[in-house]
Amino acid sequence: MKFPVFDINSNKVFEQIALKIYRYQLEKNPVYRQYCNLIKKTDASILEEIPFLPIQFFKSHEVQSNTQSPEITFTSSGTTGSIVSKHRVTDLNVYNQSLDQSFKTTYGAIKDYVILALLPHYLDRTGSSLVYMAQGWINDSNHPKSGFYLNNIEELAQVLKSFENSNQKVILIGVTFALLQLAEEYAMPLKNVIIIETGGMKGMRKEIVKPELHHILKTAFPQASIQSEYGMTELLSQAYASDGINFTTPNWMKVSTRDTNDPLSGIAYGKTGGLNIIDLANYNSCPFIATQDLGKSFENGSFQVLGRFDHSDIRGCNLMAVD
Incomplete structure (x- = not known):
């Protein structure tokens, strides 16, 4: 299924498409659906209610919302013997x-x-x-x-x-x-x-x-x-900081922050927390990702990256057994 993510020109359109993709993910992405079921977050009606999948699932599960074979599989770097993330990209276009x-x-x-x-x-x-x-x-x-x-x-x-x-x-x-x-x-x-x-x-x-x-x-x-x-x-998207510190995103990407002690709760602009990312170009895998990065998000849509979580696994990952 195709979504017009690259034509987004307003926050309203972003939210409309994000909610459509959220419902699509619940239907087509078994890993995301199971996670949302376990945390009882299957009825989001506004952008702020959409749950974010902990990024570690890309190490333990096949995170994909269709049954196509990947055209390419990107893997994270890691030390010898470590488990790496795998991002199965089914549409390189x-x-x-x-x-x-x-x-x-x-x-x-x-x-x-x-x-x-x-x-x-x-x-x-x-x-x-x-x-x-x-x-x-x-x-x-x-x-x-x-x-x-x-x-x-x-x-x-x-x-x-x-x-x-x-x-x-x-x-x-x-x-x-x-x-x-x-x-x-x-x-x-x-x-x-x-x-x-x-x-x-x-x-x-x-x-x-x-x-x-x-x-x-x-x-x-x-x-x-x-x-x-x-x-x-x-x-599948990147953010750039022309001053090296304050990152800006393309129109189909948004970054917010979550409470480090309660990962299902968001926090106010300018406060340090875990970075959550919506990357709508990622609709064939999962566009709603809770990263392991610490940072701040701001009302103008920019964000800063301050470091990493001390622990490799964020709470919420333990809700699903590793296959």
């Missing part, structure tokens, strides 16, 4: 449209950019939605210098320097630990460059808080715009 529209809305025409991807850790494995996104950007930019710079920071630095005396716009997207290495070894002005950090130490370095990371990057690359991307395996 939906994901591609989400990627294209989000980029155009945030940055303009992708053909105006050189896309440089500094994703050495993620390229070592298959199934990364981040790598899929970056590959799509690289293909669409159609610039000879666009590409992945796998474990080749020296070459990347030379490419960046080659654009210093031009007006060519550049996007450098990378995981945190690789960007820190670039900053330590090849500090330079980087005018006309947008650096998008996607998070991710993955055990490669000691974790640091985002303000410290951005201070390091701004010191090393004083003329670059330091920005952030928020996405995950279980989503």
